Structures are given as structure tokens and as C-alpha cells.
Amino acid sequence: MASTITNFKKKIYTLQEYTFMLRELFLSLKYVNKCKRDAINEMYLVGSQAFLLVLLGGAFMGIILALETGHQLDLFGAKNLVGRTVSLGMVRELGPIITGLLLAARTGAKNASEIGAMQISEQIDALRAFGTNPVLKLVMPRTIAAMVMFLPLTAVADISGILSGMVVSKLSLHIDTSFFWHSAISALLMKDIFVGFAKPILFAFFIATISCFYGFQTRGGTSALGKNTINAVVVTSLIVLVLDLIFTKVVWELL
């Protein structure tokens, strides 16, 4: 019982520390100009270099969605609805989710391990000791980069998913490509696009800040670094799923 209480206290303390880091991040917004160069560098690392991963992830999602729904809809003679199913599925849910999960793994692991290694080798202490705010220097550029780059990456996942769904529908289900494309595009409403593109911004913020936080929390040696990197990926992946559920539920009830 005592250990359960201690563990609970530790969790609350960790949450408190994370909140302090977010407070520091928001307070540092006035100095955001200082980290422009670092942010651009991070955009290349978390954005451009993840292009192929997201492109392939989106494409495979689109193919699977088209095949699975196509065969089921065919049973009711409604395979012509595959286009709208794929486009709505990709834009509203699967595009943001697959981008979020892939980037939670890729960017989350990168942030947690980089900052964790800096923590272990006292580089974070060195930044502070020489008067540099580590949150402004390390968290701000990573958060900005993620929030800026996750949006186009989600668009890449959506488009590649719809296009690959279109190709596989043509080859496997013999659905005319122009019909698929027309039904896919006409099914999309403005609120679908809004929901689909608001999610990545939210995901990006939490993926970047939580993974950086786990990096800062690293104490000890390489095993602690490995453990915290795993924790960062697991927690950010879960957060993506939970946020997706909340966002979908709340936004669809409001809009």
C-alpha cells in the first residue's frame, strides 16, 4: 500500500514537472526569434527526413482501407462507395493517426534520446550554467518544427493514401479512377478537412514536449536513457490515440 502511494506521488510529481516545463515554454515565447535557426534545422530533421516514411505509411493505409472496405461493400453491391470511404477515412482519422504514430516513434525517440544523452553528459547543466535556457534552446525549436511539419506530412499521408487506394481499387475492384477520385473529393466537407488538419497540430505539440520532457528526466546511465526513450515513445503513442478519441468526440459534437 505504501509503495502504491509513493508511486502515485511520483506520478503526480512527474506531471507537475511537465507542467512547469510547459510554463517555461510559454514564458519563453517572447524569445522565440532566438531559436529560428535551430527550428529550421529541426524542421529538416523531423519533417523532410520523415517524408518517405509518412508517404509509405499513408500509402499502405490507403491500400488496406480500399481492399478491406471494397470487399465488404461489394457484398452489398456498394463498392462504388469505396472512394468516399477511403477519402473520409484517410482525411478524418487514418492520415492524422498514422502520421502521429509514426512520428511519435521517430521524433519521440529522437528527442528523448538526444536530450537524455545531453542530460547524462551534463550538457544540459552546462547550458544552464552558462546562462542558456535549455527549454528555449532545446524544446522550443523541436516543438515549433513538429507543429509546422506535421501538417504537410499529414497532407502527404492523406494524399498518398487516397491515391494508392484509387490505384488498388482500379486494379483489384475494377472501379474507374475518375469515378473514385470524384466521389472521394466530393465526399469531403470543410469540417472533415478542419478536423483532419487540426489534429496533427495538437499531436505535434504533445509528441514534441512529452518526448523532450522524458529526455530531461533521464538520470543515471545508458540503461536509463534506453528506458526513458521507450517510455517517451509509448506515452506519446498513447497520447496520440487518446487525443484522437477526445478530439473526434468533442469536435463532432460541436460542429
Place this chain on the structure above:
Amino acid sequence: MIRLENVSLAFEDKVILDNISLSIKKGEIAVILGPSGAGKSSIIKIMVGLWQPDSGRVFIGNKDISKLSESEMLPLRRKMGIVFQGNALFDSLTVEENVSYFLKEHGSLKSSEINAKVSEILSFINLEGTEKICIDQLSGGMKKRVAIARALSFDPEIIFYDEPTTGLDPINAKSILDLIKRVSERGATSIAVTHILNDAVSIGDTLSVINDGTVVQTGTVQDMLASENKFVKDFFYVVYQDAALLKNKKFYK
């Protein structure tokens, strides 16, 4: 210059520092000496303001820094330099980039002035010509020199050394100790923590022996050698032993 008054620090149930009081005069080399785990590095981190004590006060000059926020500490930190135990250099950067890193971050110097400053510091620590070498290609002794160079970049009034010779061979260790003395001659107050007795005796104007988070004795080397305190006597026993060995020339047998 630096004063610790009744400073205590604990992490969860473990007491790190227990009611420590210390005073370090301007311009001197003060060595905090003690076994591993005695709380030496914690003292440095408290003096630099990286950690805040649970109780007690820390004065840099006349300013109590024990409760200052990070932003309030910034102007004071510009007057300090710190050499970390593991150097804490940015290993993907070159020597020049490491030394100039914080000058570029905070300084108002022009690029040409920064380059001149870096050259001057590297010349002072005898590392001319290494500007473009990446940190991971340097030896342990050279890395330590670069860490000292980085600490000197703001011409600090106070410079802290955390275990400056740990992991170095005797020749490199001696050159680092000589460098610490030369840095001190530039006018900086130096505070070094170490568990290596010979280093402490070699550079320290004053020594403070600590054990289990408390100061056991403070004074000069002579004070320590004359001490009746059992811990100090045990700790300094090796000095007598080495002296006796040298006297009897046992090393040459």
C-alpha cells in the same frame, strides 16, 4: 567572495549536505576535498545556482543566490565559469565552436571579435591549431583543456572545477593543474572539488575536507597535516606514506 551559511540539501530521505558553512576569499584557489559521494559536486552545483539548497544561504559577493530564479541568476552566471567532471562539451561541434558557443549565444561581440577571443584563449591553454578539430577526436587531456577554454570565454570572476583531473594520466593531470594555477593568476577565484589528495595539495591555497555532507576541517595544507581529526589524519595518511616511500627510494627497488 563566496559564502555558504548553514546549507543543507537532501534528496528524498538521503542527506547530501548537512548544515555546511564555507567561506572562499577573492582570488584564492579553494579546494574542496573528500571521498567519492561526500557531496562535493553538490556544493559546486549549489554555488553555481544549478541546485537550490533546502535551507541555508549562499552568497556570491553580497548577493544571496539561494532563492534566485533562473532568470535572476543569468547576470551572475556570466561572471562564472564551470568545468564539469565529464567536460560537458558539445561533441558534434569543433573546438572553436565549443569555445565560442556561449559568446555567440549571449555576447554582443562581432564575429571577428569572437574569433580573436577564441584564438587568444586557445593560445593561453596551448591548443593553437585545434580550432577545426571535432571534440570526439581529442584526447581526454585536450578535452579538459577545451572545457577550461569554454569556461574562460566570458573572462569569469569565479571558475569552478569539478574533479578536474579525474581520468587523466599523471602527465596530463599535472598540466591541467598547472593550467588551473595560471588561470588563477589571471585574477579569477578558483574553486575545485576533488578526491585526489595530491591535486588538492598541489594547487590549493585553502582546503576544506568534507565527509558525509559535513565540513570536517578547513585550512591550509599545513593545518591539515597538523590536524588531530581522525578522518583528516586518515585521508592525509597517503601523503606521509608517499613521502616516506620517496625518502626511502622504495620506488627504485
